[in-house]
Amino acid sequence: MSTIPFELFAPYNNEAFLVADFNHWEPIAMTKGEDGYFRIEVDLDDGRYLYRFEITSKSWFYEPDQRVQIADPYATEIDDTEDQNAILEIKNGKRVIGPYEWKNDMTPLPQDHELIIYELLVHDFLGHNPGDLTRGKFTDIIPKLDYLTDLGVNAIELLPVEEYPGENGWGYNPRHFFAVESSYGTPTEYKQMIDACHGHGMRVFKDGVYNHAETSTPLAQIDHDYWFHHDPVDAENNWGPEFNYVKYDENLDLMPARKFIGDVIGHWVHEYHIDGIRFDAVAQLNNFDALRYFCEKGKEISGEKPFTLIAEYIPDDPEVVLPDGPTDACWNESFYFAIKDIVTGAEIDIDTLCDCIDPRRRGYESGVRIVNYLCTHDHNQIMADIGHAGIQGEAAFKRAAMGAVILLTAIGIPMIWAGQEFGHYKDKSTEPAPIDWGLLDGEDNQQLLQLYKALIYLRKTNSALHGNDIDFFHIDPGLPLIAYNRWNGEGARVVTVLNLSDQYLGGYQIPGMPVDGTWKDWTHDCEVQVSDGTLQIDLGEWEAKVFVI
CATH class of the missing domain: 2.60.40.10 (Immunoglobulins)
Incomplete structure (x- = not known):
């Protein structure tokens, strides 16, 4: 005793x-x-x-x-x-707390410029036959790690895992900030999953909801106004009691809300060995001093290993990221809307597209300061957006492939929403929506998956895509068509050509190629010749090609 x-x-x-x-x-x-x-x-x-x-x-x-x-x-x-x-x-x-012996703490993990993030919801990631809504758990993710490794992703970002009311939903209404959501599994099973990810060379990011809490959270019952604002600060975007990060207790010389969330972050970093945090609703949280404290706390406890703090700050803005802001990176919501407009047939603005492909044009210091995506839990899957625009079948997969090429050749950290890589068709919903893994048997789905694999492999192995050098060297606004070159100082070069039109282009000439000689068409696994700075190729309607030398 x-x-x-x-x-x-x-x-x-x-x-x-x-x-x-x-x-x-x-x-x-x-x-x-x-x-x-x-x-x-x-x-x-x-x-x-x-x-x-x-x-x-x-x-x-x-x-x-x-x-x-x-x-x-x-x-x-x-x-x-x-x-x-x-x-x-x-x-x-x-x-x-969840007894567990860690096995893979010494496994090397990717740095920020190497990241390919995969966002998923634990409950939906399991997937079953159509109509079977059995909910997934932490332990169901482990058998899928070989699939994710084969895909090429090297980080997973789980929607919130703190205990929240009910068994459906996404977890953005946290009630118990230190506890693992019981319907996902136990603390030991969460540790087991994270350790298995580390064993596969994958980092694990936690989705942190620190703007607000669920109404029945214990702190609100103890002394609501000690930790939370009495009235909503932003009534139109109010999801529960909002933490008051400016409240100062003179008697005890502390800021109650900051101390509590600082303790929360320290707990998850120390106890579960997470590798980063995505901060939810940072625009509503609206306190860079508190956010900076949370980021410093997380990095201090994580030690020497890579640890990344990412803000969901909508509309996205360079002010929230380094060198002057508190976080390492932020979600690029502008990228999502721009690419959605393109692939669904809206009017194409070339300058807007170039701004998304090169975020430095909008004031970001470098690619590691921004996370690009075609879809997230907050949006429809890209295939659903395309379908709602009346584009179906092979044409829809062409548009999805176009999005994939832009995502994985743009400057910035790419993120994939689970199932996107093989054309999962899903509207935004908090209701159960297990991934339909049976789609992998479809020919078009499998082709899209293979494209993602090829592009991710290129992204990880070609240093031209790790830096920030880019040149939009050929733009044909009449089609429209755009070609851009990415390179580094060691001679690596990747050229991407996007035919954003309904026209087949036979023998189309692209002047301004950076180097003459033999290039590899990465998307078709063949060779092409460039002479006198000109590349002549055939391009199908809505076709994207990637060339490497």
Whole structure:
């Protein structure tokens, strides 16, 4: 039997009690210290226990000093019951969180300029036969890692994994910020999945929702206005109590919301060995000082290994990223809308396209400061967007292939939304929508997948696509058609040609090629000749070609 401490930070509440199964759910009074913590110690044997706290609430929506029961705000595991009990596990006389022995911590992981990110939702990634909505779990991702390795991606970004209400949804309404979503699996299984990813040379990014919380989150029940704004700051984009990152407690010399989320970030980095964070709703969070503190906290704890902080900042803006902003990179929402317009048949603006392919034209320092994508969880799959534009069959796959070529040859970190690589057709929805892996049996789907594999391999192995040098050397606005050259100082060159028209172009001449000689047509695995700076090729309607020397 060992002495186990329990504590609850509630500096302006009058009373707090520990309520637990090891005491037959009878409240035990806790002692309050000058630092604002209620504490108690209990002698317990090794095992798993359930507990919660009872507190005299200071929240304005309760009666004065009304007693309410809450889960521990720092609970690392929550039971799947209405009571929302915290789970405490004791092993060898100490608290443990998902016991696990890490095996792949020393495996080299990609640097930011090498990243190919794959975004997925745990529940939907499993995939079954049509109509089977069995939800996926962390352990279901592990058998798919060979597929992802073969595809070529080297980082996965999971939608939020913190405990949230219900079993459907995406998790952007976090209730328990330290606990793993129980419908996805256990803390041990989450660690097992991350370790397996590391063993495949893949980084794992966490989606961090730190702008707001779900209404029943414990902090809101303890003393709502100590951690959250009393009223919504942005009523049109309000998803729950909004953290107040400017609130300062003079008595304790701390900023409550910043401290809490800093502790949250430290927990996930230290305990689960994550390799980066995507910050949700940064424009609504609207506090670069707090964000900078969170980024510094994450990098400090992660140590020497690569660790990347990415902002969802809409509309995207260079101000949020280095060298002057707090984060390493941000999502490129402008890229999404520009490429969507192109592949769905909207009027094409060449300058806008060039701005997306080269983000430095919009003020970004380099490609590692921006994450490009054709679709994400917040949008339809690209095949659905194309289909809604009335483009079907082979023509739709041509447009999807065009998007893939632009995505994987543009300056910036490319990101793929699960299933995009083989033409998964899915509208944006928080309802269950398992990936239809059966599509891989389709000829067009398989061709699109092979194109993604070839382009990702090129992206990873050709250093011309790792830097920031680019030249839009041939533009034919009448079609339109555009050709651009990417290179580095070591002689590597990649030229991309985009025929963005419905016209077949036989014997089309492209002047201004950077080097004469034999080039490889990467998209068709054949050779072409360039002489006197001119390339002559045939281009089908809506065809993109990539040439390498």
